[in-house]
Amino acid sequence: MGRQPLWRRVAFLPQVTYFKPAGIPLANIQEVRLSVEEAEAIRLKDIEDLEQDACAKKMNVSRSTFARILLLARKKMADALLNGKAIRIEGGNYELAKRSFRCRNGHEWEVPFEKMVKEPPESCPTCNTREIMSIWPWRPGSNIGSRGRQFRGGRNR
Numbered sequence: 647m648g649r650q651p652l653w654r655r656v657a658f659l660p661q662v663t664y665f666k667p668a669g670i671p672l673a674n675i676q677e678v679r680l681s682v683e684e685a686e687a688i689r690l691k692d693i694e695d696l697e698q699d700a701c702a703k704k705m706n707v708s709r710s711t712f713a714r715i716l717l718l719a720r721k722k723m724a725d726a727l728l729n730g731k732a733i734r735i736e737g738g739n740y741e742l743a744k745r746s747f748r749c750r751n752g753h754e755w756e757v758p759f760e761k762m763v764k765e766p767p768e769s770c771p772t773c774n775t776r777e778i779m780s781i782w783p784w785r786p787g788s789n790i791g792s793r794g795r796q797f798r799g800g801r802n803r
Contacts, residue, residue: 652739653739653741654686654705654707654715654739655704655706655707655742656682656705656743657742657743658686659682659742660735663734663736664732664733664734664735665726665732665733667730667731667732670730672732675730675732676732677733678722678723678726678732678734679734679736680722680735681735681736681737681738682738682740683715684718684719684722684738685719686705687701687705687716688716688719690704690705691716698712698713698716706741743758744756744757747767747770747778747779748778748781749769749770749772749773749775751770751773753770753771753773754781755767755771
């Protein structure tokens with residue numbers, strides 16, 4: 647049995663997670679699944695225009711691992727574009743770079759991943775209420791983060 651892949655750090659989750667070619671009914675279309683970390687690799691390299699070393703550091707992986715993730719993502723996108731397939735962005739092995747929280751009084755704040763692992767927030771830093779909830783990236787009806795690391799009370803689920 648192979649080694650379990652390490653978690654890749656992701657700072658952005660796309661709002662739109664499904665793309666399909668125009669004019670082809672959903673019933674007749676094949677799909678390509680792009681993982682969240684593959685989408686992040688494309689964002690960092692092709693949109694943010696960062697060097698591969700900088701991208702790898704942001705994702706907390708080696709440069710060679712980043713290059714493999716990016717190559718696979720680009721191959722999947724080329725397959726979808728040139729062969730008329732839909733692209734679905736979901737799942738993968740990733741952890742969020744930051745988590746946002748809101749208290750019942752409306753105060754919002756972000757917690758970096760490293761701090762989140764060691765000491766998840768128990769109360770609002772502004773008003774000290776213990777009634778807090780995570781607000782990012784989870785959206786009603788969204789399952790994009792369903793395979794990513796999730797934290798509550800300091801434990802992985």
